[in-house]
Amino acid sequence: IIISRHPKLAAKLCGKGLAVIFEVHEILKDKHPGRKDLSQMEKQIAQDAKGLIFISEGLRRRWEELYKTPPCVVVPSGTFCNNDLPQKDRSLPVRKIYYAGTTYYKWKGIETLFSALEMLPDLELVMIGETDREIIPEPVRQRVKLLGHMTNESVRTELQKARIAILPNSAQSITSRLYTSPLKLLEYMSSGASVVASDLPSIREIVSEKECVFFTPDSPEDLAKAIMILVNDPGLETTLSIAAWEKAKEYAWDARAEKILTFAASLGVL
Structure with a gap:
C-alpha cells in the first residue's frame, strides 16, 4: 500500500x-x-x-x-496533544497575541492582522515562522516580535505561553474558504490558547463558537474587536481555551x- x-x-x-x-x-x-x-x-x-x-x-x-x-x-x-492542559497565568492583562505559520500567501490574511494591530496600541504581536520584516507596516513594526523558523517542539513550547492566538485567513481564496485544514488552528487548540479565527466554512469544520471567537474575514476592524472581546473577558478566554484543548484531542x-x-x-x- x-x-x-x-x-x-x-x-x-x-x-x-x-x-x-x-x-x-x-x-x-x-x-x-x-x-x-x-x-x-x-x-x-x-x-x-x-x-x-x-x-x-x-x-x-x-x-x-x-x-x-x-x-x-x-x-x-x-496535532500533537498535551496530556495535561497547559497552564496560563491570567492574573495580568493580555499584552501579547500570537501568530504561527507562513506569511508567504495572501490568503493567510497577514495584511488583515497587521491592520488590526494598528487599532490595538497596547498589544504586541509575536510571530512564529519565517517572516520578512519589510512586509510589516511601519506604524506597527516596533510591536511585532519575529521568532523566525523554529523546530516543531520549540513551536509547541512557545505556543504554551500564548493566551490568544490568531487565525486570520482570507475569504478571497477558495483554498482558504473551503479546502484548507489549518495545522496552526489545531496547534493553537492543543497549546491551550484562546483562538480568534476567520468565520469560514473550512474553519467551522473543526471549531464552533464553543471553542473560539469568530470574526468577519478580511475585516481588520472586526478582528480587532474580536481580540478585545477576549482581552476584556479572562473568564471567556479561559472557557474557550479549555474547550479548544479538549476538542484538539480528537485531532x-x-x-x-x-x-x-x-x-x-x-x-x-x-
Missing part, C-alpha cells in the same frame, strides 16, 4: 498494480485552471487510485463535482493514523 499526497507521484504509481491511496490537499484544476495537464493528472488519479483521503469536506465536495470518486474518507489535519496524530488505517483496511489492502 502506498499513501501519497504528491499528485505526480500518485499519478505515476496509479494503474501499475499498486494499491495507491491519494491524500488530497488541493484541487489543481481550480488552482491552475489553464493547465490541462494537471487536471488530466487529477482525472487519472480519480480513475485509478484505490481510495482518496480528503483533509476537508469542502475538498471532497468539489472533487466529486469534477471527477469520478473512488472510495474516500475525510480526515482533517492533526491527535495517533487518532488520525488510526482513521487512515481503518480506511485502508476497508479497502482490503491491509
